[in-house]
Structure formats: structure tokens, C-alpha cells
Amino acid sequence: MASPGKPPSPVAKREDPEAASRREISRMLKGPVAERFSTLVPPLAAHAEVYKTVMESPELLDACFKIFRSRRDAFADLLVDEQDQPVEADDVRLKCGRSVNEIIGMCVRTGMRNFAEAHFGDSITPAKDAKPAKAPPKAPSKGRFKLLNVIGLGELFKRNYGTDRPAPAGISNSGRFYASIKDALDFEWQVRFFPIYVQIPAHVFNKLGVGITRMDTETRLQQLAQLAVNDISKAESVLKNPQMIQEMLDNNVLASSTVNELGSIGFANIHGALDHLDAKKKWDVLANKDTALRLHEDKRITQQDIVALSEYLDRLNEFALDAIFDLRLNRDQMQMFLKTAEENLGPKLFMALFGPIQTVVPDDHEEQQKLRRYQNFTQSSLRGLVTAVKQLEDNLRRSGGESGIAECLGTVCRSRRPDLEAEIKKLAPVSVGA
Incomplete structure (x- = not known):
């Protein structure tokens, strides 16, 4: 019982589990994980802050992901659960409170954040009295992409989707861009597309989100750039159902061009024959435009034929x-x-x-x-x-x-x-x- 007139002892505030998990992951990445990569990649040992060095270079981050995949055994002692038992699957929670997949997503977002600041020449969270920077965009590294002219691709997106308006007061260009893309980043293969992502206006990410970041090849990104916002709007008018529109945007926005050309009757015919497939497979089939259109136009092909071929139609x-x-x-x-x-x-x-x-x-x-x-x-x-x-x-x-x-x-x-x-x-x- 407390003494009369004496204030009660303060109760220790319990730390939020999410915050504790993030802090532990940060400690692991900057400590044991960084040390392990310094051993596997000797040139990294010359850097005082290995984690910072890797996160500021998409090339190094991409390389580290590949090393992790090829030498997972070198990290076995770190990949354990709360009972210190080995964890083999990437979707199983580790001792730190996150799975490998979730940690990879965190690293991809951190890498994108750093790359955006370097590209736009300003801070994600600028000082309140700072004005938006007008620094020229950082040129993408040459030779990274086989097929694409990255600057040209960015211009194509701007021409077909429109440019961003000036950033509002108190919001930096990198801050606006990062806010538009961060929730659409989860996979290690997205790192190689950082130089392309920063060329795409933020409002396009706000509309399409994962519709952009699920494009996993240069060709698909080029096809997406060649679409216009009007093409997507026309497809939405064919689909009408808001839930189906979102399903298309989330799984393969390239299908919008096919939906456009099929029209309401053609789409209903093809979609009805594909309805038994999972959402991604279904929209991948519809994104395979020339084949999907042939399914509708060739009078020899029936709905039953489409069902019989459905597992192959996306390829x-x-x-x-x-x-x-x-x-x-x-x-x-x-x-x-x-x-x-x-x-x-x-x-x-x-x-x-x-x-x-x-x-x-x-x-x-x-x-x-x-x-x-x-x-x-x-x-x-x-x-x-x-x-x-x-x-x-x-x-x-x-x-x-x-x-x-x-x-x-x-x-x-x-x-x-x-x-x-x-x-x-x-x-x-x-x-x-x-």
C-alpha cells in the first residue's frame, strides 16, 4: 500500500510489439546480416556502414538478394523461429517477428526510398519551411536494360497518362512519389526497375498501384506505357462492376486493352469460360491480347474449347x-x-x-x-x-x-x-x- 501523500510509482510503459519487431529487424540487418554479406562479398568490408551502402545502390541490393538466394545456407543460423528451430519457408515468421518475404519487402521499400531521394534531389520528409527542389532528375544507369530507353519510357507514360502537377507546399517531389508507390512494393525483382519507376508520374501510381509494380518484365512495362489512361477508362466502362475493375487493375492491367476491343458481349463470352481460373491466371489470359481476341473472333472456337485450353491460354x-x-x-x-x-x-x-x-x-x-x-x-x-x-x-x-x-x-x-x-x-x- 502506498504511503499517504506519496505519489504512486510510475508504471513502465510496455513497448508496442510492432515497433519492437521493426527495431529488432533493423538491428539484425545492420549487424549480423551486414557482417555476413561483408564475408560473402569482400569489397563490402571496406565500407564502414555496409547496410547503408547496399540500401543506397539498387545494383548492390539486387546482387545481395541474389546472393541470399544462392547462399541461403550461409544465413541458416539467422533464419530461426522463436524456439530457435530452422525456418525453410519464406512465408513463415522468424524469431524477429517477420517472415523472409516481409523483410525482403521492407528492404525493397527502403531501397526505393533512398533511390527516390537521390533521383529527385530532395528529402522524403523535408523541413517545414523547405521549398520543393527543382534539381534535374538523375540519369538512369546505362546498359541496365536490354530493350528499354528508360527516359523515353518515362516520356511515353507522361504523354499517355499526363504529368504530375507541382507538389503542394510542404511536400517534396520524392515524398509525393514514394507515398504513391510504397504500398505497391513487395518483391526483390522490383529493385531492378527502380530507374523506370521514378520516371512514372506519381498520380499514375496512385491510380494503378500494383498494376504497375506487378509488371515483371521490360516488355510488360513498355506495353503498359503504350496504353493510355483513356484505354483503361474505356475498359472500366465495359466491365462496369467496380470489384471486377479493381481485380483487373490488381492482377494485370494490360488486359484493359483486350477488354476494350472485346466489348461487353465479347468480354462476357470469354470471361464466362475463364471464370473457373484464379484471378491472376484469368487476367493473364485476357492480357495475352492477340490470343484472347482470336478466341472471340474465330467461330470454330466454343466456350467449351476455351475451358479445355484455359490452363495454356496465357502462354x-x-x-x-x-x-x-x-x-x-x-x-x-x-x-x-x-x-x-x-x-x-x-x-x-x-x-x-x-x-x-x-x-x-x-x-x-x-x-x-x-x-x-x-x-x-x-x-x-x-x-x-x-x-x-x-x-x-x-x-x-x-x-x-x-x-x-x-x-x-x-x-x-x-x-x-x-x-x-x-x-x-x-x-x-x-x-x-x-
């Missing part, structure tokens, strides 16, 4: 669809045909012949010519496979032999694979890769 070109229907395959044979082709050609060659055809044209004239030759070759090779399968099947039938489409296709693919691989390697432009 088939329209000429592959022609091949399937030119051979008059029934629905049971369709997936078998594609599986047989993939097994006998191998995944890489299968995608070269059957996969979506690149529509983004490189800036370099020689690369443009090479891309056209490559595209023509893949299309003619696919037609050649179909012709050869038909001929082999006809010859076997005339001679009294019994062999189905799958056996004929397997034979043709195996016999042609070496020559096709050699030609693809010779013709593939830099933007595609051999």
Missing part, C-alpha cells in the same frame, strides 16, 4: 490456336497436343514457337530487323510442324499403320528439335534472348 500465341483447330483436335486431344509438344521440344523451344509473340519493337534498327526475322521464323516453323504432322498421319493411315496425333507430333518434334534450336539461337534478338 499461347494465336498461331498455336490455329494449329490446334487446323488439326481438328477434339477437346480431349487439345491439352494432350500441347503437353506432347512441350515434352518433346523442351520448355524453352516450346515457348519460342507456341508462346506469345513479342509486340514491343526495340529502338535499335538492327535489333528491329532481327526481331522480325525471328518472329517470321517461329510462325513458319509452327505451320511447318502442323503440315508435317498431317502428312505423317496421312502416310501412316494409307500404309495401314495405327498412330494418333500425339505420336505423330512427338515424332516430328523430336526429329526437328536440333535444327529448330540451332536456328532459334542464331536468330533470337537481344530483347528475346537465345
